[in-house]
Amino acid sequence: MKSRNEKLMQLAQKALDGDGAIWIKEGQSILDAYNGQIAALSVTVALSGLRPALAIYYQDKPNAGTKRKAYRRTVLNLIARMITQDDEYHNNPDGSEALLRHALDESTDLKFLKKEVIECAIALKQVVRTYNLVSK
Secondary structure, three states: OHHHHHHHHHHHHHHHHOOHHHEEEOOOEEEHHHHHHHHHHHHHHHHHOHHHHHHHHHOOOOOOOOOOOOOHHHHHHHHHHHHOOOHHHHOOOOHHHHHHHHHHOOOOOHHHHHHHHHHHHHHHHHHHOOOEEEOO
8 A cells, every 4th residue: 555655646746747737836836725625636526426526626627817726627637647647638638528538438437436536636635735835
């Protein structure tokens, strides 16, 4: 389990390195609002189920003129990058869409995917908390 968590934390760091939306100062500080959004994802999946949680997070995206600081879809993009290095997720600027499509596919093992999303969210939370969290 320890080696699995270490691997997921490395994937979390790699996912963070590829996403400019979450950073205040690249490699040094992160919007503190993302800390809460990331922490809430695993709880939401556990309590509401995978598909409802993904739907809730997916519908929240940046809109012109919006004053919010953190977007849940950005969190899904990070999780999607962590789950797989497959081109469908990794090279898609909106990996959250591919993750949602995968969860809606009837052939998908939802129990396994749910476990993956929760484990990735926990590892991402651990990595995010190693950075300076800044409110904007």
